[in-house]
Amino acid sequence: DTAVSQTPKYLVTQMGNDKSIKCEQNLGHDTMYWYKQDSKKFLKIMFSYNNKELIINETVPNRFSPKSPDKAHLNLHINSLELGDSAVYFCASSRKGQSNGVPQYFGPGTRLTVT
């Protein structure tokens, strides 16, 4: 009965490869997010989708492309992986509406290592 799940949990790949991380939530939320936690442990938002519509797109390289096939899923595809992409990526979701103060529920994270 996991609320927000991500696959895979660990991902080791070489520079230049293309990879995807999948996220699913069973909370019935309308809004989903991707965050990146870098080596300095800062959690920074990358994207958010509300009911399959892109809402937030921070200054993320266009090698990163989110895809939301339905409101329960938000996948992250990364092209031409670089060493600097190594990080932990967290998916999150929240209910719809004015999101200020509405808690976001996080998945367990995907640790991506690019060699």
Place this chain on the structure above:
Amino acid sequence: DQQVKQNSPSLSVQEGRISILNCDYTNSMFDYFLWYKKYPAEGPTFLISISSIKDKNEDGRFTVFLNKSAKHLSLHIVPSQPGDSAVYFCAASAPGGTSYGKLTFGQGTILTVHP
């Protein structure tokens, strides 16, 4: 430009005592503040939040205080328990528009509660 700062990387407390975690912010547009707890290899878990129209919010052993004039908030845990040992993140959000749902996180404080 780090808009949310947690200046103490770590805090060590004896079981049963009070833990006080601090957070400062610079963006006066922030109107909601949240605290998350994170265990290793897991995603952040929502703890407690506070609106900028309040100066205190309490939930069981957890109390958050907000001082808007000082742009400072703190999380008090009383009494502290060994299971509280985790990384605590402060987060803030601003009103809608392009900031819709965006949480800005601090870099986290590692809390260790000794038996």
